[in-house]
Amino acid sequence: MRLGPRCWPVSFILRSCCGGPAITSSSGSTRGPCACSRERRAARVSDGLANLRGEIDRLDDELYALLTARAHVAMKLGVLKIAEGRPLRDPPREAAVLERLVARLLTDADGPLTADELRRVYKAVMAACLSTQRRSAAR
Template sequence: MTSAADTAPSPASPPAAEAALAALRGEIDRLDDQLHDLVMRRAEVVASLAASRVKGGASPLRPGREAMILRRLLHRHHGDLPPGAMVRLWREILASSSAMQGGFSVAVYARDPDQPRLAREHFGSMTPVRSMPTAAQALAAVGSGEAQVAVLPLPEEGEPPEQAWWMGLDAPRLQVVARLPFWAAHAETLPEAFAVTPGAPDPSGADRSLLRLELAKDLGRPQLLAALATAGLAPRTMLIRRDGGVVRALAEVDGVVAEGDPRLAALPFDRALPLGFYAVPERGNQG
């Protein structure tokens, strides 16, 4: 009579285990070569794009286009590789592609110690990043061409005037073009920042805009919210400052709102100035 022990498969012999391991390593090597070939081919296409006249001298930074790429990849992603690792890989590829088309550096107002890390993770580990002592100096570096991107903390209610960089942002010459990080595993307790560059951002298909509102008469928060909603610009968030008899508000609204938008003319304010827009960030716990 045959026992269970007699029919159980015997452990793989050391030579067989080594052969299996060698086969897996060989497969990884072949995949690495294929990946490398594709990365090199991608760089060739980027170089052709940079040499062509299609872009017409525009900035190599295309945050809206990058957001579209990452959203598509996140939608199709599956398997054991964490989505955050995939995003990090592509952020390095995208940053390298931008550098190939002209190169850029980043000026960071490091009010929070996480701001430089956010900048490096978003714009690539090889991109030069300089910490600046004030938001004004970071913006001045971009305005002078010393840097191509300023990374600034999100505005906060009641912050000191010198930290409220949005009040003096020279739009439309400088505009908000991105919100960092674009992807994160969770939505809560995230350090975040805005990126500001010269010129207008490019739409991603799912965007939010920032508006600076100025009025000599204080309408109060309910009246401000109602006026924006009536014009079709109901804000998701709004900060209000009262300095020297002038009321300024920063409103965040859904969609792309650019200069000349007819909804702005319907607002009963002394001035309504778009400060740019950004791709809505992706969060891993959404859906």
């Protein structure tokens, strides 16, 4: 019978984990995984969490830089709108941006966000950029 990782005898786990002999009962059966295997498993999970959190931090830094750049462009756009006598808010343009991004989402098979989640995020981004335009116009 071929044994896979999920059904390896405990003696194999004990030897591969801590290098010691298998713990067997008087009936000859082996007992559950040793403490060091649980500790190593917990350490691997903890390392995995730290790595993923590091990746999230890096992505957050990129998002921050992109949001800041977007807000700066929105401020310049606000100056031009005011100079041309246009309102700062442009609902048809906002709808077109959302439509374009949702269409992109629908063609991206790997995208985990729903269309509603994407809309909520971008509505918040657009609202923040509109606020920067208003503050810039008030100066």
